[in-house]
Amino acid sequence: MSNFSIDIQNINKSYEKTTALKNINLSVNKGELFGLVGPDGAGKTSLIRILTSLVLPDSGQAFVDGFDVVKDYKKIRQNVGYMPGKFSLYMDLTVLENLNFFATIFGTTIEENYELVKPIYSQIESFKHRKAGALSGGMKQKLALSCALIHKPTVLFLDEPTTGVDAVSRVEFWGMLKDLKSKGISILVSTPYMDEAELCDRVALMQSGEIMQINSPQQIVNDFSHTLWQLKSDNLYKTLQSLRNWDKTHSAHAFGQSVHFVANSSKITSSEIKEYMEEAGLENIEISGIKASIEDCFMELMTNNPTN
Amino acid sequence: MNQSINIIEVEGLSKKFGDFYANDNLNFVVKQGEIFGFLGANGAGKTTAIRILCGLSKPTSGKIKVANFDVYKQTEEIKKNIGYMSQKFSLYEDLTVEENIEFYGGIYGLKRKVLKEKTNELLKKLKLEDKRAKLIKEIPLGWKQRLAFSIAIIHEPKIVFLDEPTGGVDPVTRRHFWDLIYEAAQEGITIFVTTHYMDEAEYCDRVSIMVAGKIIALDTPDGLKKTYKSQNMNEVFLQLARTEE
Amino acid sequence: MKAFKGFVIKEFYHIFRDSRSLLILFGIPIAQVILFGYIITTEISDANIAILDHSKDAVTREIIQKTLSSGFFKLAATIERESEIDAIFRKGIAKEVLIFEPDFEEKLNKGESPSIQIIADASDANTANLLVSYASAIIQNYNREQMQSRGVPMQIEARIRMYYNPELKGVYFFVPGIMAVILMLISAMMTSVSIAREKEMGNMEILLVSPLKPIQIIIGKLMPYFLLSFINAVSVLSLGYIVFGVPVNGSIVLLLAESMLFITLALSLGLLISSIAESQQVAMFISMLGLMLPTILLSGFIYPIENMPMWLQYICHIMPPKYFIIIVKDIMLKGVGLEYLWPETLILTGMTLFLIVVASKKFKTRLA
Numbered sequence: 001m002s003n004f005s006i007d008i009q010n011i012n013k014s015y016e017k018t019t020a021l022k023n024i025n026l027s028v029n030k031g032e033l034f035g036l037v038g039p040d041g042a043g044k045t046s047l048i049r050i051l052t053s054l055v056l057p058d059s060g061q062a063f064v065d066g067f068d069v070v071k072d073y074k075k076i077r078q079n080v081g082y083m084p085g086k087f088s089l090y091m092d093l094t095v096l097e098n099l100n101f102f103a104t105i106f107g108t109t110i111e112e113n114y115e116l117v118k119p120i121y122s123q124i125e126s127f128k129h130r131k132a133g134a135l136s137g138g139m140k141q142k143l144a145l146s147c148a149l150i151h152k153p154t155v156l157f158l159d160e161p162t163t164g165v166d167a168v169s170r171v172e173f174w175g176m177l178k179d180l181k182s183k184g185i186s187i188l189v190s191t192p193y194m195d196e197a198e199l200c201d202r203v204a205l206m207q208s209g210e211i212m213q214i215n216s217p218q219q220i221v222n223d224f225s226h227t228l229w230q231l232k233s234d235n236l237y238k239t240l241q242s243l244r245n246w247d248k249t250h251s252a253h254a255f256g257q258s259v260h261f262v263a264n265s266s267k268i269t270s271s272e273i274k275e276y277m278e279e280a281g282l283e284n285i286e287i288s289g290i291k292a293s294i295e296d297c298f299m300e301l302m303t304n305n306p307t308n
Numbered sequence: 309m310n311q312s313i314n315i316i317e318v319e320g321l322s323k324k325f326g327d328f329y330a331n332d333n334l335n336f337v338v339k340q341g342e343i344f345g346f347l348g349a350n351g352a353g354k355t356t357a358i359r360i361l362c363g364l365s366k367p368t369s370g371k372i373k374v375a376n377f378d379v380y381k382q383t384e385e386i387k388k389n390i391g392y393m394s395q396k397f398s399l400y401e402d403l404t405v406e407e408n409i410e411f412y413g414g415i416y417g418l419k420r421k422v423l424k425e426k427t428n429e430l431l432k433k434l435k436l437e438d439k440r441a442k443l444i445k446e447i448p449l450g451w452k453q454r455l456a457f458s459i460a461i462i463h464e465p466k467i468v469f470l471d472e473p474t475g476g477v478d479p480v481t482r483r484h485f486w487d488l489i490y491e492a493a494q495e496g497i498t499i500f501v502t503t504h505y506m507d508e509a510e511y512c513d514r515v516s517i518m519v520a521g522k523i524i525a526l527d528t529p530d531g532l533k534k535t536y537k538s539q540n541m542n543e544v545f546l547q548l549a550r551t552e553e
Numbered sequence: 554m555k556a557f558k559g560f561v562i563k564e565f566y567h568i569f570r571d572s573r574s575l576l577i578l579f580g581i582p583i584a585q586v587i588l589f590g591y592i593i594t595t596e597i598s599d600a601n602i603a604i605l606d607h608s609k610d611a612v613t614r615e616i617i618q619k620t621l622s623s624g625f626f627k628l629a630a631t632i633e634r635e636s637e638i639d640a641i642f643r644k645g646i647a648k649e650v651l652i653f654e655p656d657f658e659e660k661l662n663k664g665e666s667p668s669i670q671i672i673a674d675a676s677d678a679n680t681a682n683l684l685v686s687y688a689s690a691i692i693q694n695y696n697r698e699q700m701q702s703r704g705v706p707m708q709i710e711a712r713i714r715m716y717y718n719p720e721l722k723g724v725y726f727f728v729p730g731i732m733a734v735i736l737m738l739i740s741a742m743m744t745s746v747s748i749a750r751e752k753e754m755g756n757m758e759i760l761l762v763s764p765l766k767p768i769q770i771i772i773g774k775l776m777p778y779f780l781l782s783f784i785n786a787v788s789v790l791s792l793g794y795i796v797f798g799v800p801v802n803g804s805i806v807l808l809l810a811e812s813m814l815f816i817t818l819a820l821s822l823g824l825l826i827s828s829i830a831e832s833q834q835v836a837m838f839i840s841m842l843g844l845m846l847p848t849i850l851l852s853g854f855i856y857p858i859e860n861m862p863m864w865l866q867y868i869c870h871i872m873p874p875k876y877f878i879i880i881v882k883d884i885m886l887k888g889v890g891l892e893y894l895w896p897e898t899l900i901l902t903g904m905t906l907f908l909i910v911v912a913s914k915k916f917k918t919r920l921a
Contacts, residue, residue: 039478040449052762054920073918074764082762086755092570093563104559105763137350147759164475166349167506167542168549192476193505195542207478236511237490253483256510256540257529295479295507302480 004063005030005155005186006051011060013046020046022209024060028188028202033181036190037197037294038206044190045085046209048159051188052082065154078106081153081185085160087144091133095124095143098132099150106151113152116183120176121146138169145176156180158189162196174199194295205298212301217294224292224300226250229261229270232286233277242280248272253299260296313340314373315467315498316361321370323356330356331367332521340466343489343499345512345529349549353521354502358469361500363387375466388416391460391497394471399456401445405436408444409459416463430458450481457488461497468492470501474508486511506542515541517548524548556765560773567747568777574743582735582785586792589727600684601629603647605638608657616669616695620651625687642674649673649684682857728793729881730854732786733874736812737819737848739782742840744823748774749836752827758920767918775820782819786812802888808881811894814901815877819844821908828915848874876901 006028013021021043028034036044049055051064053073061068067075089098099121103110114121124139124146132143141161148156158177162170174196177187181201189200197203197217204214213220233239239259243252250264261273270287277285292300316338323331330353338344348354359365361374363383372379375389392398399408409430413423431437434454439447447455453473461468470489474482486508493499501512509515509529516526525532525548529541538544568574602620606613621628629647632638641647652670654660660667671688673681751757760770786809793799801808822844830836849855851865852874858866869875876897883889891898 039481040476042478049758049920052758054758054761056919077762078764080762082759084755084758088755088759090563090567090756091754093566097563097566101559101563102759102763105556105760105765107556107764164350164472164504166352166504166549167545168349171546194479195507237494240487240490253480254486254511256507299479302478 003030004028005032005065006034006188007063008047008051009061011047011050011057011062013043013050013055013058019209021050021057024211026204026211026214028186030186031181031184033177033187033189033199033201035197035200035203036188036206037192037194037200037203037298038190039192041208042206043209044206045159048082048157048188048190052080052157053077078151079154081148081151081156083144083148083156083158083161085163087140089132089140089144089147092131094129094131095135096128098143099146102147103150108151110150113150116152117146117149119179120149137165138172141165141169141173142176145173149180154185156185156187158187160190160192162191162193170196194293194298197294203294205294205301207298207302213297220294220297221292224297226262226292226300227266227268228290228292228296229263229273230255230286230288230290231259231261231273231277232257232284233282234284235282238280239277239282242277242282246276248276251299251303253296255295260290262300314338315340315342315375316344316500317371317373318361319371321357321360321372322368323353323360323365324368329521331360334370334523336516336523336526338467338498338500340498341493341496342514343493343501343512345509345515346500346502346518347509347515347545348502348518352518352549354518355471357518358471358500358502362390362392362469388463389466391463391465391468392471393456393460393468393473395473395475399444399452399459402443404441404443405431405447405455406440408455409462412459413462418463426462430462434458450477450484453477453481453485454488457485457492461492465497467498467500470499472502472504474503474505482508506540506545509541509545517545519549557769557773560765560769561776564747564773564777568781577743578739578781578785579788581738582731582789583792585731585735586728586789587796589731590793590797599627600625600649601647602626602649602651602684602688603630603632603638603641604628605632605635605650605652607655608653608659610658612658612661613653616653616692617651619695620688620691623687623691625691638672647674648681649688651688727854728789728797728799729878729885730849730852732789732812732881733815733852733854733877734845734848735785735789736782736816736877737822737844737874738840739785740778740816740819741823741826741844742837743781744774744778744820745826745830745836745840746833747778748824748827749830749833753832761918761920767916768913771824771913771916775824778823779813779816779820782816783809783813786816799885801885803884804890807891808884811877811880811884811898811901814898814905815873818873818901818905818908821905821912824912825908825915828912828917847872851875852878854878873901873904 004027008024008026011021011024024043024047036047038044046055050057051062051069053069053076056070063069064076065079067079069076090101093101099110103113120142124135124142127135127139132140135143145161148158162173165173170193177189181187191197197205200217202214202216203220205212205220215223231239236254236257236259240252240254243249243259243261248263248265248268250262252259252261274285274287314337318334318336321331321334322329334357346354346358356365360367360372360379363374363379363386366380374386377385377389379386400411403411406427409427410423413426418426431440434451436451436455444452457470457473474485477485489499489501503509512529514526514528515532516523518524525535525544527535532544533540536544536547538547568578604617606617620626626649630641632641635652638650641650650672652672654667654670657667669692671685673685751760790801790808794801823840826836826839826843830839851869851872853869854874858869858875861869880894880897880901883894
């Protein structure tokens, strides 16, 4: 058996006209927190569904915990935990009834694995007789995670667990994932939020069914090969407009109240940029060199592989 | 752009459901042409407030004017002067791009000729000219969002309400969307936007943060960052939303 | 096994927490039986008839008087010519016309068989059917009475339809039909909707990615509805008996066994529907149009199959409720047993097996 918790080799998948996954190769180590990062339509859900044996790949092989996702799907279904994009709780059942139900269908009891879910479940336990439908978004998310964990899975698949959830609940949720990782559970999580990539051990940046890059977030950021400038002025929109019309511009993207700028030559100096901006009639100009974020890297990768 | 006219005036807005205050004494003003970020955790009461401002629901108390119309009595006038777009698209998936534009233009009573012109103009701006006969379900999410926004302002409203408009798209597409927002703001349309992306909050001229039915902070993004000694809006938001939990 | 039990318990939670489905489950059967029962019994009292008596003798007068005093009919017009019938119906004066042939008594005395022609306004096929049966039953009664008093066999000829319903109660016909409709509704619609709900809410994904076997999911879904449908079958029968006095002349055990067979068939239909339908609405829609309407219209429940055009009759032959209604009618009213009903039972069994196999094959162990 391999050392990988998840091992994916040359997976392809199409639905009618659209290609969902193009030649995907990746492996997740035991006890790793691995992120699939990309927008809607990148192929994250398709990949997770193949790994949870819900969908058959057109070609290629994949193993979860050493089991083939096609041939050994029954084994996989006993060993993995899965939290789909929709929280998949029974809204007319209470918190406790939901948890109990998922425990029994996996042939276990809440008591047996209480230790594992306790840190998460204890936060909503005081509402255990409340119907799941009456919980807030953050609490639903916690209940869904408890349900996915109640049979003590070896690998946990989470499909966009933080989409549509507010920033506070998102931070809490990632804290919980860290705890689970420390208990030796391998986790594959997908997210459209670029900033969440930094919370994973390694990530695959995905776009239009392809993996653009796999690495640790740290390494991805370090590999950013350009000089990145942060530009500020009195008018963000005008700054963007004027930079886009400049022949020395490689890319210019709005980031909060500033513009992240990459020139098409590494020799450019800050005074050159300032001069251009002043000519464009901008005031209160501030220029500084900064370190790239995952989002910068993602956009850079997108400009290099224009799939759209 | 005229930033001196108040386009939304809210004084003491409260909305009660039974014993529960969904909105508790909100006070704020939005200027014409401003991009106003309306942030808050899930269940903080954002949706309730937006429904009131759109004339879909009556407040329990408070003095509220939208585009200088009273939300108690002049809801019809308000509806004529606002646009609305939410993450759950209002576009019809089984109609074509052009049919959707014509349908919504028709709702707002645009004349046949004006509508034709507007449609062409809009398709050109969005670079969708060769896609005009495509069904909505066949075009990518990012285009749908941009189209939905353009349709929301096709009748040249004074204010457009955007309820989490950019979920699920890649960072480049998201920025294309914001380009449209800036352009509309430059033309004097007031933008009232909710979002879960904190970096988007930084694109706003001013941002309000709502916790448990109350607005607990309202300032420019820079002002907020200074006040709460934070690097970015995410930190500001976490500090504020946490203290009240 | 424990997992399976947990699944069934969860299903019951769903059913009992949803007031809408509870209403469908228990409200509709009761409402239907009572509604149909009363509509039928009230409509048939005092129906307007017209009489064309070509002979006007003692016998025809006696028969007319019997008919009018039965409480079912009211004299609306007396006419003299056949040509007036058309107008009578068109103006809605009467729903039925009785025509006595000339020299009625004379023929009777000569030992011939004089005839009474019964013409009904068939624009309401169901009522017409009942009215005709009522009138012919009255004539038959007269025949029998006369035979007893005179000791001579009387041969007044009329088309008689209601051999097995001598007390002339319409609701007798309806109990079997209502049973078919209700069992179809509860079993097929409720299962298909509840499975579609799991898909719609995304729960099916998790169930599939669990050690539960598909067959456990299927049976876990079907069992609660099987039980509830069975309770419904019993309650329809009891209601019919208590409120309207509809008897079960044959074996109750056989009747219940046949009901279980039909419930199983309906459940597999529901399962089949749910394998096509991705949302609750679609499941509801298909069940309504695809099952409910045919059960009501094409099973012989309301409209007699023999009055339909040929091509529609062929379609009726593949409608399971048709056979179920025959079985229930025969057991309840004729009191016959399996020795007469084996062909219908066999057909139903065959259909059930076929549907179970197709539905199980169609039930996917994966998504899409």
